[in-house]
Amino acid sequence: EAQVTQNPRYLITVTGKKLTVTCSQNMNHEYMSWYRQDPGLGLRQIYYSMNVEVTDKGDVPEGYKVSRKEKRNFPLILESPSPNQTSLYFCASSLSTGTASSYEQYFGPGTRLTVT
Amino acid sequence: DQQVKQNSPSLSVQEGRISILNCDYTNSMFDYFLWYKKYPAEGPTFLISISSIKDKNEDGRFTVFLNKSAKHLSLHIVPSQPGDSAVYFCAASSYNTDKLIFGTGTRLQVFP
Numbered sequence A: 001e002a003q004v005t006q007n008p009r010y011l012i013t014v015t016g017k018k019l020t021v022t023c024s025q026n027m028n029h030e031y032m033s034w035y036r037q038d039p040g041l042g043l044r045q046i047y048y049s050m051n052v053e054v055t056d057k058g059d060v061p062e063g064y065k066v067s068r069k070e071k072r073n074f075p076l077i078l079e080s081p082s083p084n085q086t087s088l089y090f091c092a093s094s095l096s097t098g099t100a101s102s103y104e105q106y107f108g109p110g111t112r113l114t115v116t
Numbered sequence B: 001d002q003q004v005k006q007n008s009p010s011l012s013v014q015e016g017r018i019s020i021l022n023c024d025y026t027n028s029m030f031d032y033f034l035w036y037k038k039y040p041a042e043g044p045t046f047l048i049s050i051s052s053i054k055d056k057n058e059d060g061r062f063t064v065f066l067n068k069s070a071k072h073l074s075l076h077i078v079p080s081q082p083g084d085s086a087v088y089f090c091a092a093s094s095y096n097t098d099k100l101i102f103g104t105g106t107r108l109q110v111f112p
Helices: none
Strands: A004-007 A010-013 A019-025 A031-038 A042-051 A054-057 A076-078 A087-094 A111-115 B010-014 B019-025 B032-038 B045-051 B056-059 B062-067 B072-077 B086-093 B106-111
Touching: A004 A087, A010 A019, A019 A031, A019 A087, A019 A111, A042 B086, B010 B019, B019 B032, B019 B086, B019 B106, B032 B062, B045 B056, B045 B062, B045 B072, B072 B086
Parallel strands: A010 A111, B010 B106
Antiparallel strands: A004 A019, A019 A076, A031 A042, A031 A087, A042 A054, A087 A111, B019 B072, B032 B045, B032 B086, B056 B062, B062 B072, B086 B106
16 A cells, blocks of 8 residues: 555653654655644645755754655654644655656654653 | 645535635646545545646545636545545645645534
């Protein structure tokens, strides 16, 4: 089954404790992205990657890191989480960039993060 | 600055009637528009899209209309069904970027 998986689905942590949210897709997609969803703000892009070893900042990258060492995986790293990073996070992937189909992104189920 | 706006946070429609969800955008460079649907505890799923060279795209009960001069698009669902109850996001992009810009979402409730 074609899918994007994220782990963990729920996470409660404390300020300053480093954490990683994993994302994996099994569709051989080139493009992967991380979003956060907050009430009244919709989905905002954090980072994206057009292929292995190619990453770029989205609209809200502060406080986050990413890496793309393998095509299927795109982990999101919070080196020193703060309460304003409490949010619902989604990983997404799509076939490629530069074509209409690249915007039809497949989303993971989401990770709800709470930082106290 | 919100480039893609959904000014109605919620909409309630009776089963069988038409649901109309609206979206406005400010960036005239956008040339591709999409609608996503999101159920609770799930990620958004792609619903329908439209290129700026068209003014209408239809897929079953779902039709998206694009008015470029007004920078406005709408999603029509006819007839509405209880299973359509979800949050709907519109999104926009342009071919020279690698980003999707999402609106804030509209929660649709279809009641019997």
